Amino acid sequence: MSRKTEGIIIILVVLFIAPVIQMVLMSFKQPLDLFSTFLFFKPTGANYVDLFSRLNLTYFFKNSIIIASGTAVLSVILGAVAAYSFARYNFPMRKFLLFMVLFSRMLPPVAGVVPLFLVMRRLGFTDTYGGIILLYTAFQTPFVIWMMRGFFLSIPRELEEAAVIDGCSRLTAFLRITLPLSRPGLAATSIFAFTLSWNEFLFALIFTGTNTKTIPVAVPELIGEMGIFWGQICAAGTLAVLPIFIFSFLAQKQLISGLTFGAVKG
Amino acid sequence: MASRKFNKSIPYLLILPALAIIFPLLIYPVFYNVYLSFFSWKVLPPAFNFVKLQNYFDVFNNPVFWNSVKITLQFTGIVVGIQFVLGLGLAYLLNGQKFAKQTTRSIVLIPYISAPAIISLIWRLLWDPDLGQINQILRFFGIRGPGWIADPATSLFSVTVTEIWRGIPFVILVLLAGLQALPDEPYDAAKVDGASSVQIFFLITVPLLKTIIWIVLLFQTIFTLRAFDIIWVLTGGGPGGSTQTLSIMIYRTMFRFWDGGTSSTLSVIILILTLLISFVFFRYLYKEMEV
Numbered sequence: 001m002s003r004k005t006e007g008i009i010i011i012l013v014v015l016f017i018a019p020v021i022q023m024v025l026m027s028f029k030q031p032l033d034l035f036s037t038f039l040f041f042k043p044t045g046a047n048y049v050d051l052f053s054r055l056n057l058t059y060f061f062k063n064s065i066i067i068a069s070g071t072a073v074l075s076v077i078l079g080a081v082a083a084y085s086f087a088r089y090n091f092p093m094r095k096f097l098l099f100m101v102l103f104s105r106m107l108p109p110v111a112g113v114v115p116l117f118l119v120m121r122r123l124g125f126t127d128t129y130g131g132i133i134l135l136y137t138a139f140q141t142p143f144v145i146w147m148m149r150g151f152f153l154s155i156p157r158e159l160e161e162a163a164v165i166d167g168c169s170r171l172t173a174f175l176r177i178t179l180p181l182s183r184p185g186l187a188a189t190s191i192f193a194f195t196l197s198w199n200e201f202l203f204a205l206i207f208t209g210t211n212t213k214t215i216p217v218a219v220p221e222l223i224g225e226m227g228i229f230w231g232q233i234c235a236a237g238t239l240a241v242l243p244i245f246i247f248s249f250l251a252q253k254q255l256i257s258g259l260t261f262g263a264v265k266g
Numbered sequence: 267m268a269s270r271k272f273n274k275s276i277p278y279l280l281i282l283p284a285l286a287i288i289f290p291l292l293i294y295p296v297f298y299n300v301y302l303s304f305f306s307w308k309v310l311p312p313a314f315n316f317v318k319l320q321n322y323f324d325v326f327n328n329p330v331f332w333n334s335v336k337i338t339l340q341f342t343g344i345v346v347g348i349q350f351v352l353g354l355g356l357a358y359l360l361n362g363q364k365f366a367k368q369t370t371r372s373i374v375l376i377p378y379i380s381a382p383a384i385i386s387l388i389w390r391l392l393w394d395p396d397l398g399q400i401n402q403i404l405r406f407f408g409i410r411g412p413g414w415i416a417d418p419a420t421s422l423f424s425v426t427v428t429e430i431w432r433g434i435p436f437v438i439l440v441l442l443a444g445l446q447a448l449p450d451e452p453y454d455a456a457k458v459d460g461a462s463s464v465q466i467f468f469l470i471t472v473p474l475l476k477t478i479i480w481i482v483l484l485f486q487t488i489f490t491l492r493a494f495d496i497i498w499v500l501t502g503g504g505p506g507g508s509t510q511t512l513s514i515m516i517y518r519t520m521f522r523f524w525d526g527g528t529s530s531t532l533s534v535i536i537l538i539l540t541l542l543i544s545f546v547f548f549r550y551l552y553k554e555m556e557v
Binding site: 089 | 287391516
């Protein structure tokens with residue numbers, strides 16, 4: 001590949017990502033500079049300070065962290081256990097159940113808002129951490145099952161069988177051999193589940209309230225009657241994107257594979 | 267004997283906790299929703315009457331519904347079409363890249379893995395008729411830009427462009443993964459035979475990528491059909507209903523007008539659309555699962 005093509009790629013990537021760069025730049029601008037300058041301005045941290053002192057975004061970040069981590073932990077535990085069963089055991093309903101799990105995840109969430117509204121209300125789940133975490137877990141677990149099944153399948157079954165022959169129980173064989181080997185898979189899957197819950201908007205809009213409101217719902221609300229706090233919005237947006245940005249560097253291949261149910265290796 | 271029976275149930279016991287959470291919150295609501303669509307059901311004032319297929323007749327006689335279907339199909343068709351053509355071109359370009367490969371891909375992925383609600387806010391600013399950078403750039407060239415998201419004539423265009431940008435990383439990276447996995451032999455043979463690069467692209471690369479192209483098109487269609495976040499934060503379905511896709515209409519019917527029956531009916535329709543499309547994909551996937 002020629003130098004020229006490499007140059008074209010760099011220019012295209014920079015243009016492509018310009019809106020995000022713009023957001024980060026604006027998050028450091030004073031109100032006066034917001035729309036008058038592009039690259040050259042005196043940076044300020046005032047927008048970030050504002051977020052936490054005046055606009056109380058600490059609270060929403062806390063909610064987002066609790067809900068996204070809760071979902072990641074719960075869905076990875078439930079999903080990995082189920083995935084192990086799908087990967088290692090052969091039982092009559094295996095294929096049908098696996099298919100159902102996958103199929104359920106293709107359903108459009110928006111088609112569930114009316115029945116879920118009633119179900120969540122009846123269960124007393126609305127505006128509670130537990131409720132929204134359980135709801136997200138239901139939606140992420142199929143992804144986790146599919147990703148972890150792939151990871152378990154890639155670990156040779158013979159390793160476990162050898163351990164069983166040497167006198168280990170099946171459980172010990174799993175805990176001593178398969179579990180440590182699947183650690184990278186568990187990490188990638190957790191990142192994946194965390195990202196999806198961190199970004200989720202529709203259910204957060206409906207089922208979180210004053211007690212549990214997350215960042216994706218709280219930040220657009222900064223567009224209020226008092227005018228639009230673009231500087232603060234950009235600062236909040238930058239902070240909201242930052243952890244996901246780091247994750248994408250850590251687990252880019254697994255993200256692609258997970259998003260396509262492993263149909264594409266990434 | 268008892269222990270053998272226990273051993274046989276182990277695989278089911280391992281799946282049970284996952285199913286216990288997936289079933290009530292993911293599968294049951296689908297059926298419950300179909301049931302609800304046969305009722306005239308309002309939250310304010312409370313009412314719940316069995317009306318058979320009346321909701322469906324009402325919806326099919328509603329011009330707002332048909333307009334919404336038109337917007338949804340237009341939006342989905344254009345978004346997926348352009349994403350595919352551009353995405354394939356860009357994947358092709360990135361395929362030969364050697365310098366900073368992983369970094370480029372991670373950067374390209376950012377719009378896709380960032381919260382759509384946040385992404386929409388950036389674009390809401392970009393599309394702003396007065397303050398927005400898009401009109402600022404046009405002004406620099408002496409062009410007076412339109413109102414974009416604030417004008418019914420251009421709002422759907424703006425939303426479409428935003429969604430193309432947001433979703434294209436997925437298309438690029440999936441197609442790129444496909445390109446990287448292609449064998450070398452057919453290319454070597456074609457070069458020996460003196461095929462042009464255009465011929466190579468359409469006669470070798472595209473046919474070899476067929477499966478992956480299918481996957482990408484189906485996924486993007488399903489995901490774009492249900493798009494909500496981007497449109498809701500950018501325009502809320504407006505101005506004047508000009509960007510009201512089915513998803514937006516479902517949400518507004520329920521949470522603005524509190525008309526549960528109509529909203530469930532619309533949900534059943536979007537569900538059927540999705541199922542028809544995913545059926546094709548799952549038939550393929552089901553076959554793959556044999557292995």
